[in-house]
Amino acid sequence: MATSYPQIVLFGDSLIQGAVANVDGFSFQAALQHQVLRRLDVINRGFSGYNTSNALKVLPDLFAPPGPGLPKLEYLFILLGANDACVPLPTNHQGVPLDKYKANLRRIVTHPIITAHEPKKIFLVTPPPLDEMRLKELDLANGHSTSTRQAKHSAAYSEAVRQIAAEHPDTVKLVDLWKALMDTAIAKTPGFDPSKGGPALGDAEGGVRGYLKELLPDGLHMSSEAYRIFYDLIAPLVGAEWANTKEEDRVGFVLPDWRVAPWLDEDAHLQGLNI
Template identity: 65%
Template sequence: MAVPYPQVVLFGDSLFQGAAKTADGFSFQGALQDQCMRRFDVVNRGFSGYNTSNALKALPQIFAMPTEGGPKLRYLFILLGANDASLKRSVDNQHVPRPKFKENLTRIITHPNITAHKPKIFLITPPPLDEMRMKVVDLENGYHDVSRKAKISASYSEAVREVAAENPGVTLIDLWKALMAAAIEKTPGFDPAVAVLGDPESEVRGYLEQLLPDGLHMSAEAYRIFYDMVQPHLGSEWADTREEDKVGYLLPDWRDAPWLEEGIQS
């Protein structure tokens, strides 16, 4: 019988779909897979444009109940909300009201197809929004005004914090705070007590320009910051052991393979 590798699943929208890309020599998903090599499969289930309502409806087609001989979901990282937080439109509407967004997130993390695997679940706040850049991009794409606002997007990140706090056993990864802190640190003279980077009221994009090139999606540098937040949560199964490079392997190191004793050589 084939050996089913347990899975680390990235479930979300374009921010996870884009995690597979290689930009400036870095890939978030590639870095995760390298960290988990021979122990877990890193599976990308990021869907551009999806909000939590879309994700909830598609969930049974993405996550199957555990079966004998089938892969087990060990780690689940959920990054949704950037599209839910968009402004309501008569066409191309992705908006989900904040209360419904929280309800959807809760239904996702408590869905039987998820809980049956007993995974470690991580809720990730959407990154900050550079509304100033977003407006330029939206106008270039034919919209009459900006499709998202920084303050509203920030409130959806706060909603993710609330859902994580309301569900014991769920771990929060606050990407919004980490990226904003990195941007403020590299924006000389900016006072975060007065305004927020990327908000038209501040009139300052600062270093968000480097972290969010189109105002919404992350650069390689931003993904590196994100990876540094995720990395410590993976590997407790094999970290701090004398044979750290082998512990957790589903198939043995070639020197330890039982078929060597049988005289089978390549």
């Protein structure tokens, strides 16, 4: 039976699908795979345009129940909501009402196929902020009557992720990508003071894009810098069991280091020879 590697599965929409891309010399998925190389396989299950209803429907097609020779789901990252948060428009039908979004997330993190794997941790990731002004420009150009998403409305979906994660403290951990990106944008936007209680960066009501324009080039999808921020959030959360071990000990390797790797029986006499 072939040796299977335990898996980190990235499950979500275009923000996950895009994690594999190498942009400006950085790939989120490649960085994560490098971190866990020879210990875990990083699997991308990102589907552009999907909402939580789509994700729930296809989940049984993506995750096999545990079984002999099948890879174990060790960590699951879920990033969904950017499409659920679409506002109702005649030209867009991706939106899912907030209460149904929360119910769908609950069903994903408690799905029998997922829980049967007894993953070390499920990570719920908040959808990023929006640059509503930039997004509206592109939406109008694409034939919509207005923006398909609104900053305040989308922020409510990120808050819902926080709530669902808090409901499952033993199995689910929050990764607050929304906060990390917004904090970075605020810190790099001179003169913007969120303590004054006005609209957030990216909110059309306030009219200030600030540094979000660098993190969200089209108003929705993340730049290389944003993916680096995302990676820095999750890197400490994976592989704690070997984080403080000596590299030469190869703790957690699925197959042994070359120094102790098995040889073919017919070549065993060659071990240790200076050829």
